[in-house]
Amino acid sequence: MTISQTLNTTIRKIPAWPIYWIVAAWTGWMFYLAATGKGGGPEPINWLEREYGALALKLLIAGLLITPLRTWTGINLIKFRRAIGVTTFFLILAHFLVWAVLDVQTFERVWMEVVKRKYVTVGMVAFVLMVPLAITSNNWSIRKMGPLVWRKLHKLTYPIVVLAGIHYLWLVKGFQIEPIIYMAVIVGLLAVRFTWHSKKTA
Ligand code: HEM
Numbered sequence: 172m173t174i175s176q177t178l179n180t181t182i183r184k185i186p187a188w189p190i191y192w193i194v195a196a197w198t199g200w201m202f203y204l205a206a207t208g209k210g211g212g213p214e215p216i217n218w219l220e221r222e223y224g225a226l227a228l229k230l231l232i233a234g235l236l237i238t239p240l241r242t243w244t245g246i247n248l249i250k251f252r253r254a255i256g257v258t259t260f261f262l263i264l265a266h267f268l269v270w271a272v273l274d275v276q277t278f279e280r281v282w283m284e285v286v287k288r289k290y291v292t293v294g295m296v297a298f299v300l301m302v303p304l305a306i307t308s309n310n311w312s313i314r315k316m317g318p319l320v321w322r323k324l325h326k327l328t329y330p331i332v333v334l335a336g337i338h339y340l341w342l343v344k345g346f347q348i349e350p351i352i353y354m355a356v357i358v359g360l361l362a363v364r365f366t367w368h369s370k371k372t373a
Pocket of ligand 1: 222224227263285291298338339
């Protein structure tokens with residue numbers, strides 16, 4: 172038995188549902204730290220926004236890594252993809268609500284910021300594109316839509332992760348290496364996907 176076969180045997184026994192609870196618990200704990208002043212320093216609301224956004228971006232990339240990981244190593248984490256996708260959506264919803272309700276606070280200002288600030292605009296587009304993916308992340312939708320249409324819709328993941336990477340690149344002030352590394356990883360993973368796709372359809 173190869174290492175990946177051994178690992179897959181173990182992975183098959185690990186349920187996906189704890190991912191929902193772990194991310195929900197982390198989200199609640201971070202909110203508690205910010206709300207009580209135990210975390211986040213002088214600007215707990217901005218800290219919370221950024222912590223939620225940072226984990227959401229990591230989870231988006233983790234979701235994108237699952238298929239290449241299986242192709243390169245044989246390790247199959249596909250069963251966790253839905254839990255990762257759905258928790259990412261709710262984390263971005265929390266990210267947006269902390270910003271809109273606690274930071275910006277009025278609808279007019281939210282609208283103004285979304286229209287005027289480029290990094291907020293692309294973040295918002297990415298978030299809106301995630302809504303149909305979150306709504307259809309269930310077996311009922313796959314049956315209703317049919318696997319082909321469903322898979323086509325879920326290819327929206329690609330522009331979403333690119334917009335999220337641009338969102339991070341555009342929001343930082345001055346030269347910072349971290350958003351560039353994230354964008355390089357995103358572009359690299361998508362390049363691999365499209366190369367495979369073009370080979371498959373060639
Ligand atoms: C796919 C959707 C999104 C992802 C993955 C995402 C991710 C991120 C990341 C990684 C950061 C920086 C974290 C850091 O500094 O360590 C961030 C910051 C931020 N995001 Fe998002 N975001 C998304 C959507 C949105 C939306 C919809 C809004 C508001 C409409 C938004 C507003 C902000 C703001 C205001 C900041 C903080 C900027 C600052 O440091 O002052 N984001 N986001």
